[in-house]
Amino acid sequence: MPLPQPELPEPAHPEIDSMLSRKFGKEVANYFSGSPLNRVSFLRPDHAFLSLALKHPSASFVLFNKLEPLLASPSELFLAKFSDVQPILGDDPFATSEEELIAQYNSTSYIPQLVFLGLDEKKEGFQYKEHYKGQPYFALDVTPKLSVTEAAEKLIKDVEGRGLTFSKGRVHMSLAAQEAAIYAEARHLLDWNSRNPFCGQCGHPTMSVNAGFKRTCPPKDSAPAFASSDRPACATRTGISNLSFPRTDPTVIMAVVSADGKRILLGRNKRWPPHWMSTLAGFLEPAESVEEAVRREVWEESGIHLGRVVIHSTQPWPYPANLMIGAIGQAIPGGETVHLGHDAELEDAKWFEAEEVREALRVGTSGLGEDAGPEYKEGGLRLPPKTAIAHQLISAVVNGGFLSGAPMI
């Protein structure tokens, strides 16, 4: 049986009849976007704020064990309280300023990764200064490790005793839209921190600052082996280096329309189930515009030459750190011959008539590991679920809804 497909996030302010929405149609909000949290990013270095937020009774902690989130149900994250995590976090990790913590840095101390995710302003919570209020959300890595092994094992045993589970599997598409967006932010930040314990510039250990949104290369290390000398100079300490900030990898994903506007190109990977096809996709390269990356990837994977490219919508994809930029491109006349031999990533790529694709959107969509719906007939085209931006792009072309609202083909 197909799993129920969660609803997509609401577009921001769908009720507003603005000039832009009249002209370009309703904004498409994709799964993993639509977060209810205000990140108040400029407050992240403010330990007075973070300390108050952390200890406020409304503070909520999303827990991860080896990047697996603790769920209250398939559609909901479990939210722990400060008292639950105090044995792991200590009384107040924000009691001293960031400068002091950097000055005291000791590479042999293990500090479990904590991330401030934002304030849910629609919920009752705490107030900070005039403008900032709501329920504070944090993410915490409770993987049993080094000095927190015992406290983390106790917490895990306790929550598992209450029937809760850390959700296995890599991709979580069963969460409700707003929960999925909170999970995506938490997972992306925890993963980035865990991949970068060392400085790419100088090779020394780095430390997490700015409530999980920055890593710094401290000038001194008070671990006994290093305490007598300063560390070598590092370029990330002078000026601003992008290596200090979280990495997000832009990828392009595109629906391709034929030159005569009557067909759409779909491709398939050999690992996919039979008859399952989707849009093409790939990583944007250094110094490419999105439009150029779309044309390059389509040519490399399918041999097709594109002209005009239009950007449709975007989707955060926290596996581990992607931004999917969805586009629609049209083949140039004479550039429609499929050739799979350049990059050889796809097992097949073919042109489909709009009617066949419309029918597949109606009866043949599902996640990769799931069965198609009850109306699906064996041998028919299968397509990704609506939580995938690929589905939205295909739908925008054959069913309309993007910009004018009328189908393109």
Place this chain on the structure above:
Amino acid sequence: MPLPQPELPEPAHPEIDSMLSRKFGKEVANYFSGSPLNRVSFLRPDHAFLSLALKHPSASFVLFNKLEPLLASPSELFLAKFSDVQPILGDDPFATSEEELIAQYNSTSYIPQLVFLGLDEKKEGFQYKEHYKGQPYFALDVTPKLSVTEAAEKLIKDVEGRGLTFSKGRVHMSLAAQEAAIYAEARHLLDWNSRNPFCGQCGHPTMSVNAGFKRTCPPKDSAPAFASSDRPACATRTGISNLSFPRTDPTVIMAVVSADGKRILLGRNKRWPPHWMSTLAGFLEPAESVEEAVRREVWEESGIHLGRVVIHSTQPWPYPANLMIGAIGQAIPGGETVHLGHDAELEDAKWFEAEEVREALRVGTSGLGEDAGPEYKEGGLRLPPKTAIAHQLISAVVNGGFLSGAPMI
């Protein structure tokens, strides 16, 4: 006097009257995009291909000294020949396979960074297999350093003796459009390699592979101090890690239109010349869609609440590694009050009538360090040059050209 502003790149296939271009208007191609090179990315691990390309008489080398490019004129890159760079590169850095080079890795050997940029298919050059031909382009770091100090100093003295210069200054906007795109690719890759000599995951030195487009963490190091033992396990060696591939940081930049559609918001940084204003901009954060990042940044920097956001076009920005994603957003009714106190990045942000902005686009655009044009009257609004995506966004709103072609306000 204002410097001449170079022409923008041609949109791909402007002559084609496709359904997408009829519906959405002409594609906006921004400066640093529009590369004439086919990157044939799938050939980068193929040392037989790279070796032939490198030694072909048409092979062209863009040279950099500490990330500064060697220019033939303010609008043109100088292209060196293989014989010029052979004393630095050796007879053939691609003579052995990538696997062998990784197996022989020695962290004490200095190998000057070489990047294969692509084939210019419009120029006479060499042919590889059935589909790949053109003039091969490479970028090479000729900074005098370690084992190549002498050879690099000799080359630099030689080219400077011919009246050529490595161009100082951080941002190069005088290059002709296609030269700028080639430079951007080269600079982005050389910078990324130079920032990542160590592995962020395990702290050990990494080596450049895939013709400059990947860094790998070798399992052994044959340097005398390490030759007797394998290096510790590293997660980047098992499975695919994004840390092995070049980093590109997505940023959002946006023209903001008032709720009544009659005004446009512009902001200024205190470091800019008097009366100079531009669009707002900022980095996209982990697990944000572009549309959400636009709304967050506009609120954080100006206090304004946006509803509908439309993506306009994109621009590579190789300082050091950005992808600028240009958008247009509209304020919601009641959400237009400017408040600079949240993030406090801007010195000012104000609403402008369309007519004043149209006049400034006509008489008051220039690069940041340049004078405005001869028709500019002191005290009038100044705006960025057309090589900046900010200019294109402002122009799309007040002069039209985006999608329908009609001005929005």
